[in-house]
Amino acid sequence: MNAMLKLGVSAAVLISLSAAAIGQEIVLRSSDTHPDGYPTVEAVKYMGELLMERSDGRISIEVYHSAQLGEEADTIEQTRFGVIDMNRVSLGPFNNLVPETKVPSLPYIFRSVEHMRTVMDGEIGDEILEAFEPHGLIGLAYYDAGARSFYNSRVPVASVEDMAGLKFRVMQSDLFVDMVNALGADAVPMPYGEVYSAIQTGVIDGAENNPPSYESSAHAEVARYYTMDEHLIVPEVLVIAKSTWDGLSAEDQELIRQAAKDSVAHQRELWDAAEAEAMEVVRAAGSEIIEVEKQPFIDAMGPVYERYVDTPELQDLVARIQAVQ
Numbered sequence: 159m160n161a162m163l164k165l166g167v168s169a170a171v172l173i174s175l176s177a178a179a180i181g182q183e184i185v186l187r188s189s190d191t192h193p194d195g196y197p198t199v200e201a202v203k204y205m206g207e208l209l210m211e212r213s214d215g216r217i218s219i220e221v222y223h224s225a226q227l228g229e230e231a232d233t234i235e236q237t238r239f240g241v242i243d244m245n246r247v248s249l250g251p252f253n254n255l256v257p258e259t260k261v262p263s264l265p266y267i268f269r270s271v272e273h274m275r276t277v278m279d280g281e282i283g284d285e286i287l288e289a290f291e292p293h294g295l296i297g298l299a300y301y302d303a304g305a306r307s308f309y310n311s312r313v314p315v316a317s318v319e320d321m322a323g324l325k326f327r328v329m330q331s332d333l334f335v336d337m338v339n340a341l342g343a344d345a346v347p348m349p350y351g352e353v354y355s356a357i358q359t360g361v362i363d364g365a366e367n368n369p370p371s372y373e374s375s376a377h378a379e380v381a382r383y384y385t386m387d388e389h390l391i392v393p394e395v396l397v398i399a400k401s402t403w404d405g406l407s408a409e410d411q412e413l414i415r416q417a418a419k420d421s422v423a424h425q426r427e428l429w430d431a432a433e434a435e436a437m438e439v440v441r442a443a444g445s446e447i448i449e450v451e452k453q454p455f456i457d458a459m460g461p462v463y464e465r466y467v468d469t470p471e472l473q474d475l476v477a478r479i480q481a482v483q
Contacts, residue, residue, distance in 0.1 A: 182216075183215075183216055183217075183218070184216060184217045184218070184406070184410070185218050185219075185220055186206075186217070186218070186219045186220070186243040186244050186398070186402070186414075187219075187220050187222065187227075187242055187243045187244070188202050188219050188220065188221050188222065188242075188243060188244035188245065188246070189222050189225075189226075189227040189228070189233045189236075189237070189242050189244070189245045189246070190202065190221060190222070190223045190224075190225075190245075190246045191223075191224070191225040191229060191230055191233075191350055191351075192223060192224070192246075192371075192374070193223060193224050193374055194223045194224065196223070196370070196374060196432075197301070197302070197370070197425050197428035197429040197432050198246045198301050198303075198394060198425060199221055199223045199246075200424075200425070200428055201301060201421045201422070201424055201425030201428065202219060202221050202244070202246060202396065202421065203219070203221050204421050204424045204425075205219060205417045205418055205420070205421040206218055206219030206220075206221070208417040208420055208421065209413060209414065209417045212413055212417065213410070213413055217410060217413065217414070219244065225350075225351055227242055229349040229350060229351060230247050230248065230251050230329075230330075230349075230350070231251055231330050231349070233245050233247070234247060234251060234252070234255070237294075237295060237397060237398075237399050238293060238294035238295060238399065238400075239294070239399075239401070240294075240399040240400075240401035240402055242399065243398060243399055243402045244298075244396065244397065244398045244399070244402075245396070245397050245398075246301065246394060246395075246396050247394065247395060247397070248303060248329065248392055248394050248395075249262055249263050249392050249393055249394065249395055250263055250329040250331045250333070250334060250392055251329055251330055251331060252290075252395070253331045253332065253333050254331065254332060255293055256286075256289050256290055256293055257289075257469075257472065258285070258286045258289040258472075258475070259286060259289070259395075260333055260466050260467075260472065261286075261467070261472055261475045261476055261479065262274070262277070262278065262286065262392065262393055262479070263331070263333055263334075263390070263392050264333070264459075264462070264463065264466065264467070264476070265337050265389045265390055265455075265456075265459050265462065266389065266452075266455075266456050266459060267391075267476065267479060267480075268391040268479070270391075271302065271304065271305065271391055273482065274302075274391045274393060275302070275426070276482055276483075277479050277482050278300045278393050279300075279422075280482070282475070282478060282479060282482070283300060283393075287299075287300075287395070290395075290397055291400060294399065294400045294401070295397040295398070295399065295400055296397060296398045296399075296400055296403045297395055297396075297397055298395075298396045298397060298398055298414070298415060298418035298419075299395075299396045299418040299419050299421065299422050300393040300394065300395055300396075300422065301393065301394040301395075301396065301422065301425045301426075301429075302393065302394070302425060302426050302429045303368055303371075303391075303392055303393065303394045303429075304368035304369065304370065304391070304429065304433050305368060305388035305390070305391050306366050306367050306368050306388070306389060306390040306391070306392065307366060307367075307368075307384060307385055307386050307387050307388055307389065308321075308326060308364060308365075308366045308384075308385045308387060308389070309364050309365060309366070309367070309372055309377065309378075309381045309382075309383060309384040309385065309445075310324055310326070310363045310364025310381050310383050310385075311357055311363055311364055311380055311381040311382070311383070312324065312363050312364075312383070313383065314383045314385070314446055314448050315383060315385040315387075315448060315450075316385070316448055316450055317450065317451075317454065318341055318342065318454045318455055318458055319342070321341045321342045321343040322342040322343065323342075323343070323344070324343045324344065324363045324364065325343070325344045325346050325361075325362040325363045325364075326338050326343050326344070326345060326346065326362065326363065326364050326365055326366055327346050327347070327348050327353050327356065327357075327362050327364070327365040327366075328345045328346065328347055328365075328366065329347065329350075330347045330348075330349075331347075333462070333466055334347075334390075335347060336461070336462050336465060336466075337389065337390075337459070337462050338366075340458050340459060340461055340462050341455065341458055342458075346361075346362050348362075350375075353365050353375065353377060354375065354376060354377060354379075354380060357377065357380040357381050358380045363381075364381045364383075365377060365381070366389070366390070368433065369384075369433050369436040369437050369440070370429070370432040370433055370435075370436040372384060372436065372440060373436035373439050373440050374436070378439075378440045378443060378445050379443075382444055382445045382446055383445075383446050383448065384440065384445050384446065384447050384448065385448045385450055386447060386448060386449050386450060387450050387452060387455050388452070389455060396418055396421075398414065463476075
């Protein structure tokens with residue numbers, strides 16, 4: 159950690175401790191790469207409203223959307239060191255840091271969005287949240303990110319064979335790189351904010367994401383072929399810096415944890431509506447939505463599971479998730 163970052167960490171911890179000690183107002187700075195109005199952004203705002211009400215105006219959240227505090231990889235580090243208090247991030251960028259997050263990030267691990275919600279709302283989801291603490295973070299809750307599918311600017315992808323040679327942006331995660339490569343395409347890790355121009359200039363052919371992100375990012379303008387392979391149903395996680403958390407009273411910790419949990423239903427309601435609307439918008443704008451037979455895509459994932467489900471603990475976690483009805 160450089161000197162300036164150390165100074166920022168020390169100041170953040172001291173402010174949190176002082177506020178908790180004398181009962182002053184607590185303002186939590188929360189980061190999100192998505193734009194204002196996006197379901198995850200609005201859910202954290204809603205959580206802030208709950209906290210204001212339940213703490214008699216003493217605890218609030220300032221949401222910095224649209225990557226104002228940096229891209230996800232950068233904000234994860236800032237949150238671990240307490241420079242940022244809270245962060246909404248996909249589980250993908252945590253795969254190399256928190257091994258347990260690799261399993262819900264696996265392609266086709268969930269049969270449906272409903273299956274994912276059941277798993278992550280239960281005991282398995284709680285176990286994964288607890289795995290964040292040794293890494294300087296406290297897991298609070300999971301938000302939906304829908305099902306991610308591939309889109310590109312060159313050809314309608316209707317089969318695994320059509321993936322050959324295409325260059326797709328992926329999140330900065332080894333697992334997602336290997337997933338794309340297993341399908342015969344080329345994976346290009348890059349920050350989310352660079353994707354539009356990279357497709358437009360031909361640096362990459364496309365990317366993969368859920369319908370609301372595909373629409374709100376304007377990627378549909380430059381990549382009109384959207385293939386509904388739904389390879390990933392990866393939850394997003396809301397975390398708080400452990401240094402911030404440790405500076406709070408037990409009562410305030412419980413208020414924050416409960417408000418986070420209570421914001422989940424609100425986020426899912428917004429998400430479902432946004433997904434339906436996004437599909438209507440991109441269809442009307444000329445995107446071609448391509449349905450595919452998923453089994454060949456699933457069959458190609460064997461090497462990915464062999465590499466990443468590499469311990470008895472992770473193998474047990476996969477089996478337990480698949481057993482959830």
